[in-house]
Every structure is written in C-alpha cells, then in structure tokens.
Amino acid sequence: MQHPQDLDAIIVGAGHNGLVAGCYLARAGLKVLVLERQPYIGGAAVSRRLYKDFTYSNCSYVCSLLRPEIMRTLELPKYGLQIIPYEGGCTMMQGGGHLAMYDNHDALRREISRHSKRDAEAYERYSRDVMRQCKFIKPLLMREPPDPTSFKPRDIKELLYLGKRFHGMGEERMYDTLRFWTMSAADFLDEYFESEIVKAHFAGTSIIGTALGPRSPGSAYVLLHHYMGDIDDTVGAWGFARGGMGAVTSALGASFQASGGTIRSGAPVAEILVRNGRASGVALADGEEIHAKLVISNMDVRRTFLDTMDAKELPDEFLRQVRNFKIRGSSGKLNIALDGLPQFPAIPQGSPCTRGDMHVTDTIEMMERAYDDWKDGRWSRAPYIDMLIPSQIDPTMVPDGKHYMSVFVQYCPYELADGAWTAAKRQAFGDTVINTIAQHSPNFKDLILHAEIRTPWDIENEVGLTEGNIFQGELTMDQLLFNRPIPGFAQYRSPVRGVYMCGSSTHPGGGVMGAPGANAARAVLRDLGRSP
C-alpha cells in the first residue's frame, strides 16, 4: 500500500458513493485511499453467497437510478457492469386477477383499460406530468444545492439557476410543481386515476424506504424519486445488474483502482482525526493512524459526526441538528433460495410480468394500514412487498434450475414496541412475509431452500446504515435539496475544514445513484482549486 504522506484523500466506506467519489478524485490525479470496515466492498450494493452457490443481492436489488453520465465517465461497462432491463412487472389482486406493467406503451394502455378505460386515458396525462417533473429535477441531481441563507455569489448564482429552471416551466407548471413536491402520493394519484389497483401499483414507489404512508404529504416526491432511473434514457426504466448489485460496486472498485486508487477492506475507521480545526486523517479500530488532509465520509451524517468524530470539534447547533436528522429504519428484506420457479396463478403462463417487480398490495388503504403498524412499532401485518426473481434473466446467480428471489418489505421498524429484536421475532417477521407471498403462490413455501431475513436492525449492524435506513436519511420535504442533510451544510462540506460527506445523506439522496459521490468529489476538487 501507499506510504501515508503520499495520500491526498481518505474515503471512509466503500459504498457505491464512496467509490464514485474515489473514482473522480483519482481521475483528477489525487492519491486516494478507500477504507472499508467489511472484508468486502460495496456497502449496500453487494452480491453475496450466503447459501451454497446462490448469489444474493442481499441489500439493494435493482439498478435504475445510477446516473448514466457516471456510468459512461467511469467506464463501468468496461469493468464488467451490465444492466438488463426488467421485462415487466405486476400487482396481483387479493381475489385473483392482476395488473401487468409493460414497457411497451400501447400494451400498457390496453392493460390499464382492462381495469378502467378512463384510467388508460389518464395514464397519458400522468406519465407526461411525471416525466415533466423528472426533467425538471434531473439536472439538479448532479449539482450542488445552493444555500439560501448565504450571500455568496456562487449560492446566489445557483439560486438564480434554480429559479430560472423553475420559471422556465411556465406559470401553470410552476404551480403543479409546487403542489407535486408537497402533496401526498394518494392525493396525487387521485387526481388521475379511479381504479384502486392502478393507484395502488403506482403508489408503491412512494413508500419504498420511507417512513411515510401514501397519504403523508411529501410522498408524491418519493414516488418520483424512484422514477428518476435512467437506463437507456427512458425515465423510470428499471433493471438488474448482471451478477447482482455487487457488479455495480466491483466495477466501480475496478475503475477506481485502474485510475490509481487504493482500497483497504477489513479496515474499520474508529475516528476521523482533526488537528487545529482541520482534518488530519483517520484512526483505525486497531489504533493505526493514516494521515491525509482530506477525509471524505461515505457514512451517514449521524454515524460520521456523532460516532466517528470528537464532539469538541463541532459546533453545538450543528450537532443538535445532526442528532435531529431523521433517519428511520422502515424496510426489511428477504433473500430466498428457491428449488424452482414459484407459480402465480393470477398471472397468465408465460407473461413477462413475472420477470420484473411483483407486488401483492392492491389498495392504497392496505399500504396506509401497513404504515400505521410501523408507527406503532410493529412490522406490517399485511406488508407491502416488492419481489423479484432476477435468476430468470440472470442465470449466473443460481445453480441450474434453481432460482433466487429478492423480497423488499415495507414496513419493518428498527425498534419494536415490545422490546429489542430477537431471533424469534426476526423469524416471525420473515414468516409474515412468506405467508403473504404464499397467499398468491401455492407452491412457494415448498420451494424454499434457504431464506435470509433482514430487519432494519440487521441492516444497521451489517452495512452500518443508522437505523437501517436505506436512503441514509428520510426523503421527506424537510430533508431535501438545500435542507439535506441540514440547512447550511448541503454542499458536501462539514463544519471542519477537510472533512466532507459523500453519502446518500447528502443531496440528492439515496438509491444506487452515485450522484452524491460525484457531487462531493466536485466540491472537493473545487476547494482544491482544480477544475473537476
């Protein structure tokens, strides 16, 4: 490894954002070391073999948000990243029947009109309006949010840019945008659709990873956040990473090393060192000190500033706001090894919609009730699930004839009302999910060879995400843009010179997007007086 004094920057955490930041800095000629607590890299974007020859994407499981400009610049395909789009998706209904999703527009229209002719018409308006909001937000993803409380020319310039883009939408659209950013997914969808199943299907993305219900104001934005995926530049297209989500981070790792960066895994950082009010390096758990003038944390803000830094180095007001940063565990995950392909009677044989995301929540009320359980410190008795069988499209993940199912579960609390998580409670949670699926698949239970059950508590302990929040912080309107993570510190810089944040706690937030990492790297380079 490199000699410490050669180091320009240390990145704490080899999650996708840490690696993206590393890539950009290394490409700019900096000597960068990435330190990872786990023996493997990837953070929450990993492929792991936990049972025989089955590969699990055991945290994040879909690739849709990764910025194409990042994929191109860092040459990720060259380093083995290959993304295969979903072929469909569906929501199964309680009494049998289903709503299928197709990427073919006309096919989708026909499918929606099976449930409501009016909604098929409304879908045109809906997709146009959602697309418009995505187009408004997209350019903002790769920019540093302005600080409205500052008079710095750069902030004023960026505010004006924001204002200009907003203004450019025209009066009517500006009002729509104001409302869209602040309304609930349920109200938003009510303005378009009449059919429960159609509303329920589209509402799904509004609650994924969020401690909000579909009726909570602000959830409409979350719905859109998940639409910002950009595969082949079709907004909203989702896909599998061949070989599992680990393929994303291993490609990033390879790209990083190819540009001269160094990765040390199995090297947990105990403290970010500060000398004379500026970053001086890090101390590892075993006491080893590594020095560099720049320390960039891929950890969430709570972990970075409350657990890994000396409070004396930070302003009280800043610490208070960090303590109050909302980062709540609300999601669970099951990774299931299957002896074969489960049958779903509701879905016609050979329909492509099982080769995408499958759901079983057919009303918004079910989702809202699932949320009510979470508010009371229980896992949802009838959870919202987002299940996928990637092995249908990517056979490399499983032995011949076998299958891997990834089941994302909303809601599951970090802390239970009746005390700490136990093995028994985890199993009970898993059973709830498995039974929910079994209601729609008669042979599902018999096919289960192995199931990994992950609660927010498990996710925190393995991945290091505070409370197991998959976005490193709630995507609520009070924690977006120049408020993310907290007002006045939304520009990747911390109160301590040389200490930066590059995780999903920062703008534009979570999902395997890479934008925070890229933006943070740009901020670092600007401060070094180098053009990114």
Place this chain on the structure above:
Amino acid sequence: MAASAQYDCVVIGAGHNGLVCAATLAHAGRSVLVLETSAHVGGAALTREFAPGFRVSAGAHLLHLMPAALLRELKLESHGLEWAARGMPTTALLPDGPPLLVAGEHAEPGRALAPDPAAAAGQAMSAADAAALSSYTAQMRRFAAALVPMFSKVPPRLGTTDWSDRLALLRLGWQVRKLGRRDMRELLRIVGMNVYDLLEEHFDSAALKGALGLDAVLGANFGPRSPGTVLTLLYRLAAESAAGASGLSQPKGGMGAFCDALARAATAGGAVIRTGTPVAGILVEADRAVGVTLESGEHIRAQNVISNADPKTTFLKLLGPRHLDTGFVRRVDHIRTRGLAGKLHLALNRAPPFRDVSAASLRGRLLLSPSLQHIEHAYNHSKYGEFSASPVMEITVPSVNDPTLAPAGQHVLSAVVQYAPYALKEGWQSGRQRFVDTALDTLERVAPGLRNCVLGVELLTPLDIEREFHINGGHWHHADLAFDQFLMVRPVPGAAQYRTPVPGLFLCGAGCHPGGGVMGVAGRNAANEVLTQGLKSP
C-alpha cells in the same frame, strides 16, 4: 354592458368574510348588496338555540384570529360588539391525573402557548419542560412573526412580469431573511416537518406535547405525524400574532352577536343585506360576470360579483363549468374540501364536573388530547372512514363567561370533536348516535358524572355543516390548509388572487388565502382587490 348595473358590488353569502368584504367596500363608497340564503347573517358563525333556553356558537366558538386593526377599522365595538372574555387560558385535561395549565390567562396572542408560572411550579410539568416551553414558544413566535406580513397581502402570482408580484415574493423572502442566518436555517429545517417530531425534539411530557400538538391539527385533515403540520401550527400562531392583543376571546352573545355587529358595520356604511335570498347562479354576459340570478328568478345586475361561497360551490354550481376551461375545472374538482371536525353541543343542568379544573381554567379553553400518539390514533381511523373510540377535543363552556347563553345556573358545553370523517363508512345515519355516545364516554373520563347533567345534545357532523351552511364538504377552511393548497395555489392556481378567470367575479371566502377560522382577512383582502381591480360605476 347591456343593462345598467344596480350595484357596484353584489356579495354572495353573509358569512363573516362576506360581511367584512361588504363593510370594507361600502365604507370605500361602493354600493353593495349582500345576499344570504338563510334567515340570518353569519353563515356558520352564528349563535343559535339547540335546546330550549340553551344557545351556542354553531361553528367556531372562539375568536382569536381577526386582526385587532380590522376590528378597530370596522368600529365593531360601536356597532354592539361586547366581550364575554378575552385572553382566555388553555388547560390540558388528562384522563389519569390533574389537568395541566398550558397557557395562563391573558397570555399574549402568538404566545397562546406561553408557560404559566403556576403550571411550571405544579408537578404536572417538569422544570425542564417549562424551560423548554418558553424557549420553544419564543422561537415559534419569531417564526410566526416572520409569516405575519403574508396574511394581509394578496398572494403573488408566479412567472408573471408584474413587478408587484415579484416584489411580493421578494418581500416574503426578505421577511424570512430578516430572521438572521441561525433562525432562518432552523425555520428551513422545521417548516416542512411534522409537529410530532418537532415536539419530540423539545419536550418530555406526553401531556404537554399532546396539548401543543392539537393546535396543529385542529380542523385539519392531518395527524401530528403528517408532514406539513408544523406549517399549520406556525400558520395559526402567525394569525394569532397578527390578530393582536386580545388572545383567545369570546364575544358576548356568541359568534352570532359578533356577526350582527359586522352586519351593522356594513349597513352603517350603506350596504344592503337581504337574508332569506338564495342565489341560483351568477349571470355571465360576454364572458364577464354581470350579476346574479336569485332562486326567485329575480335578476340583480352589478359591476362586480364577490362570492363568499366555497370555491367548488362558486365555480361548479353558481357559475357553471361551461364558463371555465377544463384544466381549471379539473383543479377545482381536486380541491380537498372534506371536513374532519365535528361540533358537539351539550345543554347541562349545572356546570360540567371536570375533575380538578379550577374556576379560572373553566373560563378558558380545555384540550382533551392526552398525547401525540393519542391524536395520531384518532386520526388513523379517519383515514378509513371510521371514527376513534376516544376522539380528541377542544372544549369551551361559553355560559361560564356569558350567562345569557343558558338558563340561570345551567350551562352550555361546546366542543370541537375530531376526527369525524365527512364520508363515514357506516354513514352518519347510524353513526351519529354512536359518535355522540363515544364523545360522551370520552368526556365522562375527565368529567365523572357529566352524562347525568345532560339535558340536550346536538352534534354537527361535516355532513350537517355542509347541508346547513352550504359549505361543500363541511370543511371549516372551505379547503384543507396544506402546502399544496396554500398561498399562491389556494384555492387553485388562477384564482389565488381573489380574482377568477371570469372578469368581474371575485372570491372572498375561507377557501382563499389566508383561509378560515373567524379571521376576516380573506374578506378584507378581497375587498381591496375589488377596489383596485374591479369595475366602478360610470
């Protein structure tokens, strides 16, 4: 114009906003006619007998939002307005344990939540909470004060080249900037939050948090955990501090007497008020509102038509979609107008036996919302068209301050009861009695023996409010007060400046900025807009 106008202005509806608007216009020298469907003025702000000898304010039972300046300008006191009580205290009732005095008597407005020394000393509130309460209150007051100037202003339009709009936006920004960086950042942080998280940050006592949280969701389609409830709370505090020095007040003779004074102020200025005169529709000629048609068939022509009715009634019923473009009609259709607040009135043979409630507290506002979880659970049911087994309440006993409301020695209890969903699944036909029983059982827990004092009961559900006061959805504010129905998007884009897409037609009701509660600001702003933008008689 075809026929000549009989009036400069016709105001549809004699609710408090319609009357404020009419009075303002009349005093500015306009000829004004006010048309009211029912036999009395005031709309939902009236006092009426609900049991033999017992009278109560049917709608809002407290006056705390109307700007003092407005009261003065309209000379309401010279027109017969008297106060039964001002600066009323706020007390939290707790099912288990003594009540908690949250705000003392003559608490300054905008500081309705000021700590009371007695309460701070009492065992109910910890010293830490008492200290937190004063710093919290001070901060919320600063933030509220920054929002105050918004109220008396016409919300700016976006994207126009009109400098008055641009200036209004800048002024708004400047108000917030004036807070200084630290406060501005804190305001940015909390304004989009939910009140549950905010109060969790400051306080320990569940009772205190429950009491402070209730004001954020009273009359709103929200629970404490709904994002945006800090805004609704700040908004209420801002309105209160805009209102000036009187705090929570109770007009003598109830809200009806207050509106009678408003009506006298209007007529003193020359306005004509015709009650029992339902308007059937708005007359449109050459794409311009030129008057109204009464249900009697009579036509009344005017230069300007100003509607105090809610936006849906105004646009879809009185005007008719054919005069509007489809996009606008769709927006109006989507306004969320379903009320969730019920109003319970009890005729009592004696003062209500609230446990451990002092005489002073009984003169004030009693809150029954023991904790934030309790409110949230009550709200949960309303999301599914059900009601909670233990609803939350804002209670007053108006007859304590104003004996004229009940026979000697007897009393009236008036309570806002939440949540009472407009669209109750089982239907209000069968739900009504169950709701009343639920409310009485809930009250019994803090006032043992209350049931035996009850001589008469009246429940107004949102459905009743819709039918009796002609408010679509039976919503206090005519439309939910929420970020997406707020300021320049209230009630809908294109009608947020009191003007409408139809020249000559204006809105002046609670559906407009800055919303409902007996505030009168919408009526006043609308009048100013008519005076500057409306047609004058030749």
